[in-house]
Amino acid sequence: MEAMSAPVTPEKTDSDNSADGDAALATVLRAALDGPWHQTREEVRANIDRAELLPDPSRTLDQARADILDTMRTLAEKGFAAPGFAADHGGTGDVGAAVTGIETLGYADLSLMVKSGVQWGLFGGAVENLGTARHHEKYVPGIINLDVLGCFAMTETGHGSNVASVETTATYDPATQEFVIHSPTASARKDYIGGAGQHARVAAVFAQLITGGPGEEPEGRGVHCFVVPIRDDDGTDLPGVATSDCGYKGGLAGVDNGRILFDNVRIPAENLLNKYGDVAADGTYSSPIESTNKRFFTMLGTLIRGRVCVAATAGAAGRKALTLATRYGLLRKQFEAPDEQGEVTILDYLGHQRKLLPLIAKSYAIAFAQNDITARLAEGDPEAARTLEADVAGFKAYSTWHGSTAVNIAREACGGAGYLSENQLPIIRGDIDVFTTFEGDNTVLTQLIGKELLGAYAEDMRGLSARGWVRFIATMARDVVAEKTAVRQVIQTILDDSDENTDDSPLTNRGTQIRLFRNREDHLLRTCAQRLRKSTSDDDAFEVFNSAQDHLLKVGHAHTERLVLESMIAAIVEVEDEAARELLWKVCDLFVYSALEADLGWFLMHRHVSVERAKAIRRGVNDLCADLRPHARTLIDAFGVPENLLHTPMLDHG
């Protein structure tokens, strides 16, 4: 990093409470936000509370990547990766701690989170969840301690969202009992693969399995995953493997994304991760799941941990950016103050409050919802896997769009200072950008949850084309729409205690808030189903689907936002400290009011909100901003971003 002049910032404001925050209250709030993995978060915070972990923009790509790998080694030595793997495979089997650990790395450097997530979450997760004992014994200890550096080679140049159509082939050769891994076209190239650029020695390769038993014509068995060595110990491509480097990206300098082309690479039969599909020595294919389609989605379903980690980390990145911007907003003054003594602290302007405080409130909501998602993942209930998978899809999109927006607004709220890399925000900005894309394009994921809700999670609907799906919906019984997840007791109680007519009940009533969000979701679902059922023939089914796509996306958004609100409310109810709880209810109000404000056109148009109430919502956001302004510092301190990770010239005092 090149020499910088001494940091200079405006004088700190007089020590009013509003600038300093309430440390005791922040501690209580932090425990509430941290949720079940409070201890894990605190341990990781202590581990990463070092300014030298912050990304240094002066590094070359090689240096940045090497630094991240070094940091991963120090984490591995401290047992960081063990929770992600079952105890009998060499881990400690605490999935919630694994996710939360990865999430918390986001406070330091998103490259560290992503490269760790690739190694331990995606690559490790593929071996753990798609492999069997022979793979667990052979690979898991090395994955945990980094002796085995891997990558997760699913996406191809030609197929990202539609991974069922990857073109890479894995053809079984009974003569040698090997699979032949091959890229038959240019678009079959594995692309954007984290780790493939430089460090990975082994790849978990998703490919179309082609095999047949004795006397059978070899045929496609759908996508399966194979462990394929790609580089020797010196980092040289193995024969038949051609890796290349994706080079510079919008951010994530520490992650070596790359490409892989396979030219008839032979691997031993045992390298098939064979939990959900196996090939006998003679080439006979077998699977515990008969349908190719169902098998593929079952395999994908076991891999959602990566998506959960991405959602979680986007939340963390948003919280860090908002911490930086809010602290700057409490230091920075501009334009003459009312008392004509000095200038106005910029966070005292309503316009500035309206930029940051609703995002802080939404960050709280998302943090609470994340805890629920992580807990559901950790529970691992197979009965609930399908709904969890759909909810994770919607939530990943919701959380990463929020994270990206929050970072962007935080950058802008810090003006010129926010554009200097020394103040971290532009680096976080560049890093977070792809979170809306990887682990599932947000638009595709939002559509997915919409489709699941409309299809009532029917198994035989998955993998259908848009046209097929519309025909499926059209044939469903008219009253089967969303098979809702069971309403949790606390929410049911609140609903029971509230007025069914939302207009008659104050907007700060929790039941009314939940009802508004639920009514929106139900209305959208019902009307979307009606539109889709208008398709009368195969011929117009794609047209019908396509003309309703914006509606379908809105269903996904409304569902996710309702879940987020319910998670937030359920979590706040549990907070015992009264001052903390009261403050959190204000935060909840601001989340609700600003969510309603953002979608006010819809609420008015469909008469879920009256004109008078709409005006009250707009005023309410302003009033809540004023109410929460004195607590701004407390609210961000509760995020618990380690102090050394916030040291920036714009915040440090000269």
Next chain:
Amino acid sequence: MEAMSAPVTPEKTDSDNSADGDAALATVLRAALDGPWHQTREEVRANIDRAELLPDPSRTLDQARADILDTMRTLAEKGFAAPGFAADHGGTGDVGAAVTGIETLGYADLSLMVKSGVQWGLFGGAVENLGTARHHEKYVPGIINLDVLGCFAMTETGHGSNVASVETTATYDPATQEFVIHSPTASARKDYIGGAGQHARVAAVFAQLITGGPGEEPEGRGVHCFVVPIRDDDGTDLPGVATSDCGYKGGLAGVDNGRILFDNVRIPAENLLNKYGDVAADGTYSSPIESTNKRFFTMLGTLIRGRVCVAATAGAAGRKALTLATRYGLLRKQFEAPDEQGEVTILDYLGHQRKLLPLIAKSYAIAFAQNDITARLAEGDPEAARTLEADVAGFKAYSTWHGSTAVNIAREACGGAGYLSENQLPIIRGDIDVFTTFEGDNTVLTQLIGKELLGAYAEDMRGLSARGWVRFIATMARDVVAEKTAVRQVIQTILDDSDENTDDSPLTNRGTQIRLFRNREDHLLRTCAQRLRKSTSDDDAFEVFNSAQDHLLKVGHAHTERLVLESMIAAIVEVEDEAARELLWKVCDLFVYSALEADLGWFLMHRHVSVERAKAIRRGVNDLCADLRPHARTLIDAFGVPENLLHTPMLDHG
């Protein structure tokens, strides 16, 4: 740039017209969009149509900066900078061409635009507009040919938006007939100054002038601008000057932003740019403008060209990003096609159309409005200076927020490919980010236009604190609100021919469209004035201001959007080619419908739009997307981004 593997992209779609575009139509549209400076644009396009001008992310900061300076030298040799300066100063005096030339550089590299804009627009503009003959003779030729490398040192660490309060002092010493330039505090440091990091030899320094005539106590005369040498020919800081480098930023690697501290630096008296204020040898101060405040705003007013260039270039950057994303959207396919022959072209999805097409429509609107703004600037009517300045403030915010959003959405619309620097979008993303901040923070600028409209452009209102301004508004006659710029004839005619009751008239009627935008602006202005007049005392004036700040910002936005629409309509009326005109009306409809959709809550809440119409607006956006989809390629081709600046692996065929 490190070696990249051979580019691979999905096969191009079958040659339907919708993917190839209509070259003849695009040419007509391009001429319309290019407006009065079509010829200048075409010349600059030809000049920059070279792939080697594209930013290379592998360069060090030093290399990037040196490359940009080299490119500027080749531009200078071709006479690129001459239009920005009066003929009798050594230029050719064509302000419109100057602005348009700078704007067009944005198609190549935003660093090139910014560094050129600093040298020729900001620094050169200060000398040109604030200086007198002695400065023009001495500096302008060297500014044009780059013998004199300068920077524009206005912003300080402590003051960006509130530049009237900069702390740097320029104290006249009659004994030596020198000014003493000094940074009295740490926060007086000049900061983020383009060129100050490395290349600039001279700075146009804005400082508080302190002087007094014989027998007078020296006193502050407000902010004035001084030419201050900062580095010798070798680039070493001159005595008393301490420059430092802002280092890495979110983007704009080719711009050497830096800081300057002055320790009692002495400059000759003649270095005061003395058009609006002068100091006699004995220290006597004189100015053609009596009020310090009015003088300062007059000086600032002459410098709006920089702001116009920033707005213009944000438009260009948005157009380039949308060109890249639209072309990718016409190549990329994903998920099974209706006919089950291959996969669906992603731009055929409504969701994808809704991402890109409304932004393309808004880019058209902004381009037409930019031509009007540039023309008004070039006209240079002193009577209209005040309204132009206010309109430019609002438009800069509008255009740069749009540019930033467009680049961001374009990035996301290209998925993983959009995140690779080789495909340019992440570089444009990093570069454009600060456009919402520099040349005036967007929020402050949007507020400024709101304040001007409410204050009826009264001279003695400028420079008032928030409190003072509210008191001023409260004392104004109740019927004086916005002193509107004269309605242009074509708009008046359209209005005269349209139904006053917007509900009775179709939404595709131009008069109805204009009325909806005008009614929104008027309603917001009137109600904002009412709120502000509720302040009853000095004590609550700041509170009243602050609680209405969101309202005030909305006034600014509504005004600007109305101006943009009127510019667009006035321009389309002039298009002679019928096919082009009809297509442009569709584009105008999409701009209007999506602007209404974005603010539907407001329109419904204030009953400017009925529930039925609101639903029609939402459907209308979808229908217009479907109508314009076949013309997508034509519409972006009309932007005229030089082909060599679009060569990216994701678009090039393997």
